[in-house]
Amino acid sequence: MIILKADGIKKYFSSPGSGFFSRSGAPVKAVDGVDISIEAGESLGLVGESGCGKSTLARVLLRLIKPTTGKVFLDGIDFFALKGRDLRKTRRRIQMIFQDPYSSLNPRMTVGNTIAEGIKVHKIVKRKDVRTRVHSLLDKVGLPPAAESRYPHEFSGGQRQRVGIARALAVEPDIIIADEPVAALDLSVQAKIINLLRDLKEDMGLTYLFVSHDLGVIKHVSDKVAVMYLGRIVELSDKESLFSDPLHPYTRGLLASIPSLERGGKKLKAAIRGEVPSPVNLPAGCSFCPRCPEATERCKLEFPPFVTINGGRKVRCWLYS
Amino acid sequence: MIERKNRENKNSLPCSGGLWSEGWARFRKRHLAVAGAVIVLLLYLVAIFAPVLTPYDPVAHGDIPGDRYLRPSIEHPFGTDKFGRDVMTRMFYGSQVSLSIGFLAVALSIFLGSLVGAVSGYAGGIVDAVIMRVVDALMAIPRLFLLLTCIALFSRSILLIIILLGATGWMSAARLVRGQVLSIKKKDYIVAAEGLGVSGKGIIFKHLIPNTLTVIIVSATLRIGGIILTEAALSFLGLGVPPPTPSWGMMVFQGRDVLLNAWWVSTFPGLAIVMTVIGFNLLGDGLRDAFDPMHFT
Amino acid sequence: MLLKVNNLETIFRMARGEVRAVDRISFNIKSGKTLGLVGESGCGKSVTALSIMRLVPDPPGKIAGGSIELEGNDILKLPEKEMRKIRGNEISIVFQEPLSSLNPVFSCGEQVREAIVLHQHLGRKDSKTEAIEMLRRVRIPDPETRYKNYPHQMSGGMRQRVMIAMALSCQPKLLIADEPTTALDVSVQAQIIELLQDLREELGMSILLITHDLAVIAQMADTVVVMYAGKIVEKAPAGKLFSDPSHPYTQGLLASMPGYSIPGKSLPVIPGSVPDPVKLPPGCRFSDRCGKRIEKCFNEEPPLFNLGDSHFSRCWLHNKEEN
Numbered sequence: 001m002i003i004l005k006a007d008g009i010k011k012y013f014s015s016p017g018s019g020f021f022s023r024s025g026a027p028v029k030a031v032d033g034v035d036i037s038i039e040a041g042e043s044l045g046l047v048g049e050s051g052c053g054k055s056t057l058a059r060v061l062l063r064l065i066k067p068t069t070g071k072v073f074l075d076g077i078d079f080f081a082l083k084g085r086d087l088r089k090t091r092r093r094i095q096m097i098f099q100d101p102y103s104s105l106n107p108r109m110t111v112g113n114t115i116a117e118g119i120k121v122h123k124i125v126k127r128k129d130v131r132t133r134v135h136s137l138l139d140k141v142g143l144p145p146a147a148e149s150r151y152p153h154e155f156s157g158g159q160r161q162r163v164g165i166a167r168a169l170a171v172e173p174d175i176i177i178a179d180e181p182v183a184a185l186d187l188s189v190q191a192k193i194i195n196l197l198r199d200l201k202e203d204m205g206l207t208y209l210f211v212s213h214d215l216g217v218i219k220h221v222s223d224k225v226a227v228m229y230l231g232r233i234v235e236l237s238d239k240e241s242l243f244s245d246p247l248h249p250y251t252r253g254l255l256a257s258i259p260s261l262e263r264g265g266k267k268l269k270a271a272i273r274g275e276v277p278s279p280v281n282l283p284a285g286c287s288f289c290p291r292c293p294e295a296t297e298r299c300k301l302e303f304p305p306f307v308t309i310n311g312g313r314k315v316r317c318w319l320y321s
Numbered sequence: 322m323i324e325r326k327n328r329e330n331k332n333s334l335p336c337s338g339g340l341w342s343e344g345w346a347r348f349r350k351r352h353l354a355v356a357g358a359v360i361v362l363l364l365y366l367v368a369i370f371a372p373v374l375t376p377y378d379p380v381a382h383g384d385i386p387g388d389r390y391l392r393p394s395i396e397h398p399f400g401t402d403k404f405g406r407d408v409m410t411r412m413f414y415g416s417q418v419s420l421s422i423g424f425l426a427v428a429l430s431i432f433l434g435s436l437v438g439a440v441s442g443y444a445g446g447i448v449d450a451v452i453m454r455v456v457d458a459l460m461a462i463p464r465l466f467l468l469l470t471c472i473a474l475f476s477r478s479i480l481l482i483i484i485l486l487g488a489t490g491w492m493s494a495a496r497l498v499r500g501q502v503l504s505i506k507k508k509d510y511i512v513a514a515e516g517l518g519v520s521g522k523g524i525i526f527k528h529l530i531p532n533t534l535t536v537i538i539v540s541a542t543l544r545i546g547g548i549i550l551t552e553a554a555l556s557f558l559g560l561g562v563p564p565p566t567p568s569w570g571m572m573v574f575q576g577r578d579v580l581l582n583a584w585w586v587s588t589f590p591g592l593a594i595v596m597t598v599i600g601f602n603l604l605g606d607g608l609r610d611a612f613d614p615m616h617f618t
Numbered sequence: 619m620l621l622k623v624n625n626l627e628t629i630f631r632m633a634r635g636e637v638r639a640v641d642r643i644s645f646n647i648k649s650g651k652t653l654g655l656v657g658e659s660g661c662g663k664s665v666t667a668l669s670i671m672r673l674v675p676d677p678p679g680k681i682a683g684g685s686i687e688l689e690g691n692d693i694l695k696l697p698e699k700e701m702r703k704i705r706g707n708e709i710s711i712v713f714q715e716p717l718s719s720l721n722p723v724f725s726c727g728e729q730v731r732e733a734i735v736l737h738q739h740l741g742r743k744d745s746k747t748e749a750i751e752m753l754r755r756v757r758i759p760d761p762e763t764r765y766k767n768y769p770h771q772m773s774g775g776m777r778q779r780v781m782i783a784m785a786l787s788c789q790p791k792l793l794i795a796d797e798p799t800t801a802l803d804v805s806v807q808a809q810i811i812e813l814l815q816d817l818r819e820e821l822g823m824s825i826l827l828i829t830h831d832l833a834v835i836a837q838m839a840d841t842v843v844v845m846y847a848g849k850i851v852e853k854a855p856a857g858k859l860f861s862d863p864s865h866p867y868t869q870g871l872l873a874s875m876p877g878y879s880i881p882g883k884s885l886p887v888i889p890g891s892v893p894d895p896v897k898l899p900p901g902c903r904f905s906d907r908c909g910k911r912i913e914k915c916f917n918e919e920p921p922l923f924n925l926g927d928s929h930f931s932r933c934w935l936h937n938k939e940e941n
Binding site for chain 1: 658659674756757773774775776803804805806807808809812815817830831832833836837838860870871872874875876877878879882884885886887891
């Protein structure tokens with residue numbers, strides 16, 4: 001059953017104009033036509049480099065920013081059409097975990113109040129039971145009840161991330177959007193948070209959209225992977241096939257760029273040349289073609305469609321059309 | 322259930338004080354700031370205990386010619402004025418007026434300013450643009466003329482002066498708070514609160530204003546000195562607190578004719594104004610250094 | 619031997635007590651080789667770099683003991699004026715965040731030129747030619763045009779290249795790279811790794827690579843030093859360390875890497891967290907988190923045991939005399 005579905009999401013930001021008085025220049029196409037659907041209980045990994053629009057897409061799915069065009073459906077309900085009480089009730093079902101454990105917690109609020117805020121807003125439990133509920137959430141994320149009265153600055157990065165997770169879980173969501181939840185953490189802490197997220201998923205039957213630039217993390221946590229490049233999904237596949245047989249030249253390049261522990265005396269060769277171009281002036285054809293080793297004349301001129309090939313894998317590349 | 326291994330150590334929670342106590346530790350290291358705090362504290366103590374500290378009455382005068390313009394002596398450390406009233410006594414009582422005007426007027430302007438600034442900064446867009454243009458327009462009105470006109474229209478009273486000083490001073494506070502809110506509202510915890518469904522009111526009062534509090538307190542402290550100066554200037558022009566209530570500005574005003582013969586009548590209240598303004602500015606600078614948001618993570 | 623660090627000890631005097639950020643560490647870097655220094659945040663790896671540059675903020679920090687020999691000369695004994703000549707000329711450093719290390723009001727080319735003028739006596743024209751040559755060396759496309767670009771007009775990868783160009787402008791013998799690729803994307807990271815390796819060969823310099831990323835170390839380093847709570851816990855040739863790690867901490871770190879374990883399964887984790895640097899455990903610093911600890915670990919700090927083939931490990935498990 002599809003729990004979250006995004007249809008033709010486009011999000012253009014107006015870029016500041018060059019002149020002093022001019023209002024805006026060409027729009028920045030942060031997300032440029034994304035369709036995505038997540039099955040209940042599934043974990044979808046969204047991978048891409050900085051500036052590819054993955055964080056913007058995550059925020060659109062959370063209804064934190066309004067897309068230029070496109071719709072988001074939660075269990076078939078149009079998320080952006082909701083208002084007032086219905087909106088608040090639906091909003092509860094989809095929550096976010098942030099990258100930066102420092103800016104994601106209010107420094108002036110105790111951990112207890114941070115977690116309790118959502119419980120009170122949605123009246124999850126009776127007022128007198130809020131504290132018990134906070135304690136059980138702290139326990140769930142592996143923090144002692146004494147953490148309740150402390151302020152965020154007294155915690156380490158990993159502990160803060162646990163608080164952020166408890167805050168998201170407090171309103172009993174169905175879907176968790178995790179935006180680079182372990183990118184700012186040390187390796188040994190990273191592993192603990194990944195395990196915690198995995199255990200919580202099994203324990204509470206959550207659905208994840210896991211946004212990350214780290215293919216290792218994506219490989220570990222997701223069932224399906226979507227690869228994003230310059231505002232578009234270029235490849236969508238189950239995890240096993242994506243890592244064993246990447247289709248899109250960009251995915252192949254990304255996988256080849258990861259430094260590996262087994263180097264066997266070979267030097268790492270940069271697999272993708274150049275850098276991500278600015279999303280203001282995109283090439284007419286495939287947006288990856290200036291960096292693509294397999295680009296042809298056609299790629300420069302025509303925009304490739306998102307085609308489905310063997311066994312439901314999807315790819316946006318002329319090599320497969 | 323979540324397995325045991327996913328648990329943080331029971332003892333791994335570090336021990337340290339709150340944000341305030343860390344700031345206080347930084348504050349104590351600054352000698353000038355502590356000096357400012359001591360001056361301000363002394364001023365408030367004098368204002369509160371004025372009736373205990375001096376045997377004389379600040380207002381009543383026997384009008385005995387022999388008591389007029391007495392030089393500073395043991396009985397009258399700062400001398401007497403033209404009605405034979407003890408200058409020190411009037412200064413002590415005058416501090417009540419100056420400090421309460423300073424405190425209340427600033428409180429009023431900060432309250433209005435942070436409310437308008439927070440709403441404007443958080444709402445953004447057209448609301449923000451309109452509010453900020455109104456603020457710009459209000460700031461363009463010369464403050465002293467506005468004060469003089471209002472005082473001329475209504476009868477003079479301490480309450481009127483407090484309201485006028487407060488109502489004409491909130492615009493810069495609004496700008497300051499708006500600037501802070503603009504940077505805070507981009508933080509992830511605000512995004513998280515929005516995602517949780519917290520209302521705009523909740524976000525402003527629970528997240529935005531508490532996080533601008535240190536900046537607000539610092540700027541309030543720095544403002545008090547300025548307000549006290551404005552009040553003194555108004556009184557000096559004869560438009561401040563109505564006599565015979567003593568106020569420092571009024572005392573300087575009254576002594577100006579006899580400055581050469583009875584210098585003490587205006588010199589001591591003048592020094593009091595200078596000390597107070599320096600005290601509040603030192604305290605404000607110290608608080609800013611100690612609680613500057615740059616120190617926070 | 620280009621650099622010999624011997625029993626280096628750097629302390630920080632904090633309000634809560636004295637922190638031994640770097641606690642008697644020793645390692646050598648051979649000419650033309652790359653040494654990787656790896657560890658989690660707070661382990662002392664960046665302080666080691668600052669100590670070698672003699673840029674430890676004093677107060678609160680202080681180099682309390684040991685020696686750092688650059689080609690036989692102890693640079694800790696040099697007067698500050700001499701040291702300034704060494705920085706940039708003999709030893710250069712590249713930091714993690716290229717945006718905050720570059721001055722926003724000067725063009726990137728001018729900043730490279732300034733670095734050149736500072737250390738070589740060149741005229742305006744020559745130094746500019748040289749700066750453009752440096753930009754070309756770090757593979758910045760179209761260096762003549764890029765010379766005029768300001769830091770904010772460049773991408774993160776390009777800025778890091780400019781930083782490298784500045785650091786290499788005087789052909790130092792040792793380049794310290796402190797998390798040079800951490801802020802970059804995977805595809806750009808691969809480019810910078812490739813660039814650093816090529817430049818090392820072209821210029822014959824040595825690199826001290828500091829990072830928390832084991833895979834980057836595996837890719838670049840000849841020798842690896844693993845640090846934990848201010849101490850070296852393991853030191854080995856790169857191939858050996860990754861194929862046969864011997865310290866429980868190194869083993870734990872490698873096992874917890876998400877890309878290398880069975881997907882979907884729980885990742886093996888190191889329990890607990892890094893000890894408070896003011897209240898270190900009395901015996902082995904890793905003892906309270908270690909799965910293989912024995913009684914002795916709590917009481918006595920293990921020395922670095924020599925396991926042969928230049929492989930050292932600070933763990934009582936390797937104590938052959940008793941076992």
